[in-house]
Amino acid sequence: MKMTQATQALLKDKAYINGQWHDANDKAVFAVYNPATGEKITQVPNMGADETAKAIAAAAQAFPAWRALLAKERSKILKKWHQLIVDNVETLALLLTTEQGKPLAEARAEILGGSNSVEWFAEEAKRIYGDTIPTHKADARIIVTREPIGVVGAVTPWNFPSAMITRKISPALAVGCTIVLKPAEDTPLSALALAALAEQAGFPPGVINIVTGDRKAAATIGKTLTSDPAVRKISFTGSTEVGKTLMRQSADTVKKISLELGGNAPFIVFESADLDKAVDGAIISKFRNAGQTCICANRIFVQDSVYDDFASRLVERVKKMKIGAGIEDGVVIGPLINERGVEKVRRHVEDAVKKGAKILFGGKTLERGPLFFEPTVLRDMTDAMAIKEEETFGPVAGLFRFRTEEEAVRMANDTQYGLAAYFYTRDLAQAFRVSERLEYGMVGINEALLATEVAPFGGVKESGIGRENSKYGIEDYTELKYSLVGGIQ
Ligand code: ADP
Numbered sequence: 001m002k003m004t005q006a007t008q009a010l011l012k013d014k015a016y017i018n019g020q021w022h023d024a025n026d027k028a029v030f031a032v033y034n035p036a037t038g039e040k041i042t043q044v045p046n047m048g049a050d051e052t053a054k055a056i057a058a059a060a061q062a063f064p065a066w067r068a069l070l071a072k073e074r075s076k077i078l079k080k081w082h083q084l085i086v087d088n089v090e091t092l093a094l095l096l097t098t099e100q101g102k103p104l105a106e107a108r109a110e111i112l113g114g115s116n117s118v119e120w121f122a123e124e125a126k127r128i129y130g131d132t133i134p135t136h137k138a139d140a141r142i143i144v145t146r147e148p149i150g151v152v153g154a155v156t157p158w159n160f161p162s163a164m165i166t167r168k169i170s171p172a173l174a175v176g177c178t179i180v181l182k183p184a185e186d187t188p189l190s191a192l193a194l195a196a197l198a199e200q201a202g203f204p205p206g207v208i209n210i211v212t213g214d215r216k217a218a219a220t221i222g223k224t225l226t227s228d229p230a231v232r233k234i235s236f237t238g239s240t241e242v243g244k245t246l247m248r249q250s251a252d253t254v255k256k257i258s259l260e261l262g263g264n265a266p267f268i269v270f271e272s273a274d275l276d277k278a279v280d281g282a283i284i285s286k287f288r289n290a291g292q293t294c295i296c297a298n299r300i301f302v303q304d305s306v307y308d309d310f311a312s313r314l315v316e317r318v319k320k321m322k323i324g325a326g327i328e329d330g331v332v333i334g335p336l337i338n339e340r341g342v343e344k345v346r347r348h349v350e351d352a353v354k355k356g357a358k359i360l361f362g363g364k365t366l367e368r369g370p371l372f373f374e375p376t377v378l379r380d381m382t383d384a385m386a387i388k389e390e391e392t393f394g395p396v397a398g399l400f401r402f403r404t405e406e407e408a409v410r411m412a413n414d415t416q417y418g419l420a421a422y423f424y425t426r427d428l429a430q431a432f433r434v435s436e437r438l439e440y441g442m443v444g445i446n447e448a449l450l451a452t453e454v455a456p457f458g459g460v461k462e463s464g465i466g467r468e469n470s471k472y473g474i475e476d477y478t479e480l481k482y483s484l485v486g487g488i489q
Contacts (some may be wrong), residue, residue, distance in 0.1 A: 001330075006091040012192035015045045015212045015244045018058035019205025024140040025050055030214040032189055035101040035335040035371050036325035041460040044188050044212045052180065052217065052224040055209035059151040059178040060230045062206030062234045067148045067176030078122035078170060081201035085166075085194070092162065092193055097326035099187045100161055101334040101371070102289050104326050113451065114163035117469060120453040121406060124474050125174035140486045146478040149256055150232035153225030155218070155246070157238045158337055159393075161187035161291045165194055167453075168235045169208060171474040178229070180209045184238075186337050188212045195342030226250045233257065233477065237294075240417075240462050252256070258466030258476050260294070260458055262391050263419030266412035267297035267448075268407070271305045273424035274446075280315045281448035285320065285422055287375055290333050291395040292341070294463075295420035295442070295450060297393055298361045299381070301400045301408050311379050311399055318375045318397070323366060333395055335371035345373050345394030351386045352378050362395075389415070405430065413439045419459035420450055441467075 013029075014021035021027035023029075024045040031040045045051075066074070085092065095106035100107070129144040152172045156164040165181060172179045183191035188210075195210045196273040213221050222242075225231055233256040236246050240261040250257055267285055269278045285297040301381060324331040336342050342365060344488045349363050362376030373394055381387060381398040392398075400406045421440040425431050435443050442450050451457055456467035466476045 004091070007094060008087065010088065010091050010193040010196050011042060011189065012196055013042045013044055014192075015051070015412070016192065016195040016199070016208070016210040017051065017055045018209065019199070022051065023116060024048070030185065032099055032186070034098050034266055035337055036327075036369065039368065041098055041189065044192070046217055047213045048217055049224045049256065052211050052221045053228065054210050055180040056151060056153070056225070057230050058206035059180050059209055062204055063148075063151060063178045066173075066204060066207050066461045069176070071128065072199060073121045074174060074176065076126040077202050078118055078125065078174060081198050081203070082115050082118040082122060083256050084197040084201055085111065085118065086260070088197060092190065094327070095193055095475040096162055096187075096190050097334070099189045100158060101337060102326050103331045103334055106289060107326065110160055110163045113453075114160075114166035117163070117167045117453040121170035121474060124171070124471065125478060128175055128474070128478065133332070133481060137486070139488050140484055141488060143483045143485065145481050146175070146469070146481070147481050149477055149479050151230050151317050152175060152177050152179045152182040152233045152235060152249045152477065153231040154179055154235045155238065156181065156183050156191070158184035158186040159289060159294070161190035162194065163241060163351055165238050167457075167468045167473070169194075171468075172201070172235075173207060174476050175474060175478050177233070177475045178207045179418045180211060180225065182211050182213060182218065182225070185214045185218060205445070222246055223249060227253065228253065229253050231255060235476075236260070243464065250416050256476070258468070258482055259464040260466075260468060261419075261462065262417055263294045263296070263459065263463055264298045264389070264391050264415045264417040265295055265420045265422065266329070267300045268408050268412060268421075268423035269300070269302045269306065269310055270408070270423065270425040270427070270430065271303040272427040272430060273306070273428060275310055277308060277446060278424035279317060280445075281422065281424060281446070282314055283317055285444075285448040286335060286397045287318075287395050290336055292337065292375070292393050294391070296391075297397070297422060299388060299400055299411075301402050301411055303408070307399070307401050311360060311377070314397065315377050318361050318377055321375050323372055323374065324368070332377055334375055335369060336394055337371070339370065341357055341393060342371055342373055345392060345396060348387050348396055352381060355382065355385050357381050357385065357398065357486070382439050383414075392419075405434065409434060409437045413437075416462040417459070418461035419463035420444065
């Protein structure tokens with residue numbers, strides 16, 4: 001990584017607890033690698049239960065004073081943090097691409113998108129309204145207020161190492177909660193850089209705490225966050241499997257939970273669609289972040305009469321995609337995050353081919369490095385294949401064929417997941433019919449980019465609980481208090 005003074009200032013190799021930069025108690029560390037080159041970038045503390053408990057205690061101690069500030073005062077610090085993130089976008093983007101692999105342009109978009117959440121919640125901080133309810137007793141009045149829930153424990157994934165953090169920290173802090181966050185082991189540096197900017201913004205010690213640990217330590221840190229009674233809410237983004245574990249573990253102390261878990265997004269192309277737009281949408285939805293987003297198109301359903309046309313247009317576009325390290329000019333597909341990710345993608349392609357799918361383009365890793373997988377298009381997909389059931393999390397577009405709208409909706413809903421769905425049509429009645437029948441938390445109609453700070457992000461079924469971003473997302477960090485005031489004569 002090019003070491004300018006700016007990068008040096010934000011490249012941290014310590015965790016952040018109670019306003020201090022900390023090593024692990026036993027000085028243990030784990031390495032962070034650049035997935036494009038395999039080179040070690042730096043190392044960060046490998047922490048465990050004790051350090052997590054210390055961070056929770058710091059957050060609990062900071063909570064009363066933080067919640068007691070005027071909303072406007074909290075908002076001011078959040079706005080400062082927002083401005084610092086925007087001012088440092090180039091450095092943050094370079095750091096993000098170096099540890100995560102995505103093209104620099106996507107890293108920049110992620111940082112700015114994430115900073116939009118900070119700005120949005122800085123504004124919302126002042127609008128945590130309650131209610132007065134017409135009374136049921138002549139001498140009493142009913143008041144409903146929203147209060148911060150308390151200390152939040154958060155765990156985030158590696159695919160959006162910056163935006164998944166800002167969308168949790170900023171609503172929590174806006175309403176007056178404090179937070180202990182564990183970033184993904186593959187990408188802790190973006191989290192620590194955000195903490196460094198938060199420190200500059202002037203959040204009091206203990207309000208934001210970042211605890212780092214490797215994959216093994218993640219289970220211990222997760223267990224500590226979910227079992228400590230001082231933590232009142234868990235917010236997790238990641239796999240359905242780990243989400244279920246955290247949900248089970250949170251049961252004993254009855255914590256409020258928000259889970260943003262796996263998806264298996266259908267992307268439906270009706271014969272009524274504008275095919276050029278549908279191809280554009282499929283490219284964005286399928287190949288952004290090399291297919292490593294939870295709202296990625298995972299199953300592409302194309303109506304019989306336009307199937308071949310759509311397939312050949314998609315292949316033409318995919319052929320032109322430039323693959324390489326995210327810092328290189330014009331690259332649109334970077335490396336996958338790690339060997340585990342590549343293995344899954346390879347397994348999905350092999351399984352599909354074994355069961356009758358044909359490779360129209362791609363299908364293998366590239367010579368330039370073990371984590372580079374070609375953007376791939378498969379046709380003749382069937383329900384018997386792994387891609388039907390599992391999120392590929394890689395650059396593989398599998399095309400399924402359908403004949404009727406009824407069949408498309410049935411196939412789209414035939415999964416335990418329910419995060420995002422997309423479809424393309426120019427038929428207005430079809431747009432309403434299909435949207436209403438899709439069992440998903442988010443639906444893109446002739447649109448492939450869903451995430452924005454102003455709209456509720458989240459899923460149904462095993463894709464999760466709760467919403468992030470928007471006025472709905474902030475409510476998840478509050479509890480309602482009903483006060484009955486009597487004796488008013
Ligand atoms: P992925 O398979 O894409 O890495 P995970 O759900 O495993 O997705 O990881 C998402 C986040 O959950 C990461 O920060 C990871 O360290 C963390 N994690 C993994 N296992 C556990 C666990 N048992 N308890 C708490 N967090 C965990």
